Amino acid sequence: MEAFVKETSKAIVIPNDDIDTDILIPKQFLKNILRTGFGISAFYPWRYNEDGTKKMDFPLNQKEHAGATILITGNNFGCGSSREHAVWALTDYGFRAVIAGGFSDIFFMNSTKNGLLPIILPEADRAILRECQADEDVTIDLEAQTVSFRDHVFHFEINPTWKEKFLKGQDDISLTEQYEAQIEAYEAKRPVFK
Amino acid sequence: MTTMFDKLWQDHVIAGELGDPQLLFIDLQLIHEVTSPQAFEGLRMNHRQVRRPDLTFGTMDHDVPTENIFNIQDTIAKAQIETLEKNCQEFGITLAKIGDSRQGIVHVVGPERGLTQPGKTIVCGDSHTSTHGAFGALAFGIGTSEVEHVLATQTIWQTKPKTLGVKVTGQLPHNVFAKDIIMGLIGKYGVAFGQGYAMEFYGPTIEAMSMEGRMTICNMCIEGGSKTGMVAPDATTYDYVAGREYAPKDMAKAIDYWKKYKTDDEADFDKIIEFDVSELAPMITWGTNPGMATSVRGSLPAIADADDQKAYDYIGLHPGMRAEDIPLDYIFIGSCTNGRYEDLKTAAAFMKGKHIAPNITAWVVPGSRAVRNRCMEEGIAQTFIDAGCEWREPGCSACLAMNPDKVPAGKHCASTSNRNFEGRQGAGARTHLASPAMVAAAAVAGHFVDISQQAVNA
Numbered sequence A: 001m002e003a004f005v006k007e008t009s010k011a012i013v014i015p016n017d018d019i020d021t022d023i024l025i026p027k028q029f030l031k032n033i034l035r036t037g038f039g040i041s042a043f044y045p046w047r048y049n050e051d052g053t054k055k056m057d058f059p060l061n062q063k064e065h066a067g068a069t070i071l072i073t074g075n076n077f078g079c080g081s082s083r084e085h086a087v088w089a090l091t092d093y094g095f096r097a098v099i100a101g102g103f104s105d106i107f108f109m110n111s112t113k114n115g116l117l118p119i120i121l122p123e124a125d126r127a128i129l130r131e132c133q134a135d136e137d138v139t140i141d142l143e144a145q146t147v148s149f150r151d152h153v154f155h156f157e158i159n160p161t162w163k164e165k166f167l168k169g170q171d172d173i174s175l176t177e178q179y180e181a182q183i184e185a186y187e188a189k190r191p192v193f194k
Numbered sequence B: 001m002t003t004m005f006d007k008l009w010q011d012h013v014i015a016g017e018l019g020d021p022q023l024l025f026i027d028l029q030l031i032h033e034v035t036s037p038q039a040f041e042g043l044r045m046n047h048r049q050v051r052r053p054d055l056t057f058g059t060m061d062h063d064v065p066t067e068n069i070f071n072i073q074d075t076i077a078k079a080q081i082e083t084l085e086k087n088c089q090e091f092g093i094t095l096a097k098i099g100d101s102r103q104g105i106v107h108v109v110g111p112e113r114g115l116t117q118p119g120k121t122i123v124c125g126d127s128h129t130s131t132h133g134a135f136g137a138l139a140f141g142i143g144t145s146e147v148e149h150v151l152a153t154q155t156i157w158q159t160k161p162k163t164l165g166v167k168v169t170g171q172l173p174h175n176v177f178a179k180d181i182i183m184g185l186i187g188k189y190g191v192a193f194g195q196g197y198a199m200e201f202y203g204p205t206i207e208a209m210s211m212e213g214r215m216t217i218c219n220m221c222i223e224g225g226s227k228t229g230m231v232a233p234d235a236t237t238y239d240y241v242a243g244r245e246y247a248p249k250d251m252a253k254a255i256d257y258w259k260k261y262k263t264d265d266e267a268d269f270d271k272i273i274e275f276d277v278s279e280l281a282p283m284i285t286w287g288t289n290p291g292m293a294t295s296v297r298g299s300l301p302a303i304a305d306a307d308d309q310k311a312y313d314y315i316g317l318h319p320g321m322r323a324e325d326i327p328l329d330y331i332f333i334g335s336c337t338n339g340r341y342e343d344l345k346t347a348a349a350f351m352k353g354k355h356i357a358p359n360i361t362a363w364v365v366p367g368s369r370a371v372r373n374r375c376m377e378e379g380i381a382q383t384f385i386d387a388g389c390e391w392r393e394p395g396c397s398a399c400l401a402m403n404p405d406k407v408p409a410g411k412h413c414a415s416t417s418n419r420n421f422e423g424r425q426g427a428g429a430r431t432h433l434a435s436p437a438m439v440a441a442a443a444v445a446g447h448f449v450d451i452s453q454q455a456v457n458a
């Protein structure tokens, strides 16, 4: 997993509350063999017309928003089914962080497993962030636990375990790899019957 | 003094304190085409290797076609199957491909190959991994991120559950089987009685049971809410394992070690349930979860709550009906619950010299290539064919209908599989779970019958 220390980027604002995993990635896209390739289907129902053409008023389709890695959204983000694909859709699109009023538990856990930084900020802070224009940057400093925009600096809370994981770019596997010596010791003494 | 589960757990802990997640070593990971592709992709993206390809084994089962197994029409299924082949090749994992004599449903293949052994921790990206617990192994299903974790590290973080002893006593009545025991248990205690527990099945009835029967029970224990179920290994277990492809050559030495996997005293369990089978009747399900089970002799139960109402609406039946009045259209014999040699042999005994009823379409799908071959050598396949059944290639088939074997909407199917959820066997399909003998007898009669009153000796 790529480490997350500081990110300065354009941001996309999709202010709705309760964006569920069916919106993030509808179930017809689940029968895939890759973790990549979901990006073009992210927000599918809101992003495309029924005939598959792009809705040009949706930010993910707009040129001026291209390259944005920060998503600013509402409360209860990522509710619905447990599909890990919802996170894969956002990371594959290019998002590195989501700033929301809150996240569903499963989505939150899944994003920590996949390097998508979930940041919780209160409505008052997000109201200001929502003013972000296509040519403006937002900066996330994980070490300092701050989100900066224009001359505002917002502080956010994060569990120290997750913070450490993101700062070092550790996924669950790299955490476990710290136990390599113990795993090897175990392997050396485990009974094997031939 | 401690339980078999405690011993299995303790013997695999690498790190972590009791009560917190603990790091367990995994002795065997089984993989298949549907839940593994993203795990391998994750490895690739992070430049990781499979730590122990020698402790990993792959097969193809969930979406293989069973009419012509070499002709995969569904492009996604085809991509998943080809991807598994490519991944196993790249990472050096043994794979039982389509056409391979070892291919079949992952939970049939593991035991059949001798990979499943007492004392092992076994995982697979499939909830019915509990099946392998029948050998005195600690076996449970995991998600795709965890599949990747095990591939990379051969370990997994888990929090230890409590233990539930399920003591099974009494002589099984004529034509009542292991499937009826587990359905009877779930029918009586519901679909959540095992939640938070590791189950161990023991008692005289279990001791007298074949490995196939024990596997059927452990397979479906997850339908009772438990993540894992197990039976202590004994002579029946050792006899089953001995001589198989991956079995220890020095069995005596292995058995000497495996012997310790037993519960010292039943008082060591956190909770105990006792289940007397001497009055048990053949079971069927009437509704849309495995807890909605009833004796074939009774009438369908009254509506107790909104879930019952919803289930009756979906299944198109009503309370008070007799089981034999359920208008069956299809029968499915197969799956990791009941697709083994013994299951097919038992079912065939009920079809020998008979023909299925005109209202029935019958699919018989062996759990593995080895099961299929043996049934063909011994004339069991011919019995099914002569009776008018379709004799298929090995795979999961109509158990979850990810391949073309789908029961049409509104049609009733008597099935030897493990789940009767809405849409499980196809959109709108109505599933009734039962034992292989019950399903075979239903195919002949055209409806469910009480086989405990029939003379047929399975």
Ligand code: SF4
Pocket: B061, B062, B105, B106, B107, B126, B128, B335, B336, B337, B395, B396, B399, B400, B417, B418
């Ligand atoms: S037979 Fe059914 S339950 Fe068993 S592994 Fe296949 S799909 Fe899962």
